[in-house]
Amino acid sequence: MKIVISGFYGLGNTGDEAILESIIDNLREQLDEPELTVFSLSPELTASQHGVKSIYRGWRQDFKAKVRALKEADLLVSGGGGLLQDTYPTKFIFGPLPYYLLIVFLAKLCGTKVMFFSQGIGPVTSTWGKILMKIFANMADFITVRDQYSKDYLLKLGVTKPETVVTSDIVFAFKPKEDFTCIESLKLEQNDHLVAVSVRPWFDHVKQFEQIATILDALVEERQITPVFVPMEGHHDVEASNKVLSRMKHADKCHVLGKDFSPNQYLNFIGSCQLTIGMRLHALIFSTIQGVPHIGLSYDKKVESLLKRSGMWDYSAALEEIKVENLKNHALFLLDNHDEFSDVVKKNAAAMREDALRNVELLKQNFAE
Template identity: 75%
Template sequence: MKIVISGFYGLGNTGDEAILEAIIDNLRDGLESPDITVFSLSPEETARTHNVKSVYRAWRQDNKGKIKALKEADLLISGGGGLLQDAYPTKFLFGPLPYYLLIVMLAKMCGTKVMFFSQGIGPVTSGWGKTLMKLANMADFITVRDQYSKDLLHKLGVTKPQTVVTSDIVFAFKPKKDDSAKASLPLKGDEKLVAVSVRPWFEHVKQFEQMAQILDTLITERGVTPVFVPMEGHHDKNASEKVMSHMKHSDKTLMLSTEFTPNQYLNFIGECEVTIGMRLHALIFSTLMGVPHIGFSYDKKVESLLKRSGMWDFSADLENINVPELTANAIKLLVERDAYSQTVKGNAESMRAEAVRNIELLKQNFLS
């Protein structure tokens, strides 16, 4: 089976690279010798890393390569991740929505079937975005990673393809033992590590100071060592430094390099007592590894994950951060870590089964 994968690949985002690795690994497990081509902004690196074919994803070059790949393919996988949204600027042909939906349209013009795969939908709030979303009816089959996404699709008028709720494909990620990230840190060996994931979110900055207050208290009262995990290169590194700039005890914190692979970040988070974070896939990695976590939810996708992982009661919406309450929650998770770890592991198992189901649904709908 010849498959083209379209998503936010080759741009250095750890979560999206984890999505790609999980899709490829599970396709190879579930199908006989799939022929895979990935649309990537770094095609040579993507091809080398995953042993696949790769074509430059943007419109400014190799459009013939994209058309050729789609004409030869049996299936376009659009996803996973939060591709269909207009939180970022969306103009006539600029932005995530036009890009991904035009790829879908191109695939259909080439006679190729289309599956939206383990996607998170939204937000879609602009008039143009809502109009564009009607093009999603061209898909042959859709899986989404949460009920909110399915409900939003229907609200936006995407009703023709069958839509099934599964879970984020990263829950089917196949960890490989690798302690490179932890080994890179100047640790004595008896530290209580807390993984910290922060990201920029448009004009919102108050969370940096709030995170700093929580971490300072955990350092002084529980003796933890916060370690910042920058999952999108310099963007998260800069956000982490903003948190540290508000801290009284920033000298007691550490930061990982921006150069680690998704698997290496995953293994590091698995060594931590607790995660406090914003990045969706930092929280998914925590769930996968049975690490209790507190989320600062900036988007419905984060809230949905936290509810499914069993950690929403310990977390909060970004607009409603109560520092004393979340600090107390973090201390509770640290003190009763083993019990909450079991809760998270149990919920992760059910989401892993749903993630693997994405491949089974693909086989049922596209293998004759």
């Protein structure tokens, strides 16, 4: 079976690279020697990392190669991740939403079937974005989404033609490989009080940097923790981490991991922590996979949806509604009752892993059998 995979790949985002690795590993496990081609911004790197064919994803290069790959393919897998949204500016054919939908349209012109795979939908708020969704998303042959919110959102946008099934993020089917490179890079004398911290820029929101700094200072003073910042998207998250550090009294007790570790290495590091305090969705997913209690700072419905499924929403907060004293007390409570909440998270992670594997099972049922 020949499959083309389209997503936010080759741009150095740890979450999206984890999605790609999960898709590739599970397709290879479940299908008989599939031929995989990935549309990537760094095609040579993607090809070497995953042993796949890879084509430059942008319109300005290799357009004929993209058409040829789609014509030869049995299926376009669009996803996973939050591809279909217009949070970032969307113009006529520019922006993530038009790009991914036009790839779908191109596939249909080439006679290739399309599956939206483990996607998170929205927000789509612009009139043009809603028009594009209603026209082009209805061209898909089958859809799986990672939460109920996304299914409901598709219906609200008028996407009704293909069947839509709620599964979970394909990263819950990630296949971890033991690797201690991250923690070894820190050269710590002891590592039993580590707290992973994942922060990101989010438009003009900056108040959270001071709030997180206050919480971390309190945890250092009251539980002697060692905060370690995990930059899930390169220099963007390093800069955000430094904004928190600049507001801390105990910045000298903190560490920032390098920005070029693999998803598997970050996953293993988070698994060695007692707690995660994070904004990035996939830092929280990694925590769930590893059974690490976590406090999420939700800037988007996708984060809230994950926290409700992992069992940690009651200890988390929407970004605009952070109450420092409450979150500090939640963090202390989770640290003091680590094993109990680790069991809760592991149980929920097992259920989401089963749902994640359904993405591949449904692909097989609809397109390979």
